[in-house]
Amino acid sequence: MDRNPGCELDLGWLHSVNVNANAVHECVEYIIADKKVEGEHYAAWLLKAVTCIDLTTLGGDDTSSNVARLCRKAAQPISQNILDALGFKEDDDISIKTAAVCVYPSRVEDAVKELRKLNQCGKINVASVATGFPSGQMPLKTRLQEINYAVEKGATEIDIVINRTLVLTGKWEELYQEIQQMKEACGPNVHMKSILAVGELDTMSNIYKASLVAMMAGSDFIKTSTGKETVNATLPFGLVMARAIKEYYQRMGYKVGLKPAGGIRTRKDAINWLILIKEVLGHDWLNNELFRFGASGLLGDIESALYKFAFKREPESYMFTLG
Numbered sequence: 001m002d003r004n005p006g007c008e009l010d011l012g013w014l015h016s017v018n019v020n021a022n023a024v025h026e027c028v029e030y031i032i033a034d035k036k037v038e039g040e041h042y043a044a045w046l047l048k049a050v051t052c053i054d055l056t057t058l059g060g061d062d063t064s065s066n067v068a069r070l071c072r073k074a075a076q077p078i079s080q081n082i083l084d085a086l087g088f089k090e091d092d093d094i095s096i097k098t099a100a101v102c103v104y105p106s107r108v109e110d111a112v113k114e115l116r117k118l119n120q121c122g123k124i125n126v127a128s129v130a131t132g133f134p135s136g137q138m139p140l141k142t143r144l145q146e147i148n149y150a151v152e153k154g155a156t157e158i159d160i161v162i163n164r165t166l167v168l169t170g171k172w173e174e175l176y177q178e179i180q181q182m183k184e185a186c187g188p189n190v191h192m193k194s195i196l197a198v199g200e201l202d203t204m205s206n207i208y209k210a211s212l213v214a215m216m217a218g219s220d221f222i223k224t225s226t227g228k229e230t231v232n233a234t235l236p237f238g239l240v241m242a243r244a245i246k247e248y249y250q251r252m253g254y255k256v257g258l259k260p261a262g263g264i265r266t267r268k269d270a271i272n273w274l275i276l277i278k279e280v281l282g283h284d285w286l287n288n289e290l291f292r293f294g295a296s297g298l299l300g301d302i303e304s305a306l307y308k309f310a311f312k313r314e315p316e317s318y319m320f321t322l323g
């Protein structure tokens with residue numbers, strides 16, 4: 001798949017954007033209503049969701065040992081006895097692991113080290129947040145240095161935060177230039193996800209415009225939230241971003257990924273997001289090259305749902321705590 005190279009900033013396109021928030025909410029209701037995923041499809045969708053997770057720890061109390069534990073969970077997110085009971089056969093083409101682990105820049109080295117030990121380097125990505133995460137309220141110079149640091153330590157993906165002040169004051173050219181410089185700092189091989197922090201962008205039109213600017217500046221993914229805003233990944237925000245991705249694809253011919261993140265906790269959340277993506281963007285987006293969940297607490301609930309599906313009984317409460 002060709003990666004998005006970006007394009008020139010098109011202010012005319014931005015000025016034509018006008019999103020009606022009520023219509024967005026109604027549309028989400030319509031998309032989700034009456035859609036049921038049942039039987040084997042249910043288990044298959046949950047396994048698909050697992051392979052799309054960026055398993056995340058972003059705590060001030062992160063240490064090399066909890067990052068190592070996260071990596072082990074990323075490599076074997078669903079217990080073997082559940083996979084066996086589901087009749088799932090692992091091979092080189094299909095294996096159940098999360099798409100990435102996502103950590104702070106200072107913990108990238110720990111993640112790389114552990115994944116190397118597990119022989120999972122190159123199979124599970126190491127995503128690092130950067131650029132003054134979560135607020136982005138740092139000088140551009142230090143924000144770019146953070147990217148350089150994380151790349152140098154072995155990150156294969158960088159989740160940058162955009163400068164929300166520039167969105168709220170309508171400084172689209174400056175925003176475009178900053179994100180372009182961030183993309184350049186990532187280098188040619190490291191994928192860049194741009195976190196819009198949608199809960200702080202004030203209007204749905206701003207979310208659509210910021211999505212377009214991030215894509216025009218060359219983002220590989222656009223991501224809803226840091227997980228630290230008051231409002232994080234909601235389906236209406238997701239719909240607005242997915243529509244922007246679709247329009248960008250129709251005009252420019254490049255597929256940009258979507259990563260909802262922040263507050264995604266349950267099997268139902270996961271299924272609803274997959275339904276939304278399938279309905280708005282289509283099957284091409286239903287894989288971890290174009291869709292990710294940023295989540296610290298989703299995996300446990302999915303594993304528990306798969307246990308129940310496989311063994312026809314509820315798991316014990318202590319069973320699936322991590323993730």
Ligand SMILES: O=C[C@H](O)COP(=O)(O)O
Pocket residue numbers: 056058102225226227228261262263264294295296297298
């Ligand atoms: O980028 C990922 C988010 O920080 C995850 O947020 P969460 O802890 O609410 O799942």
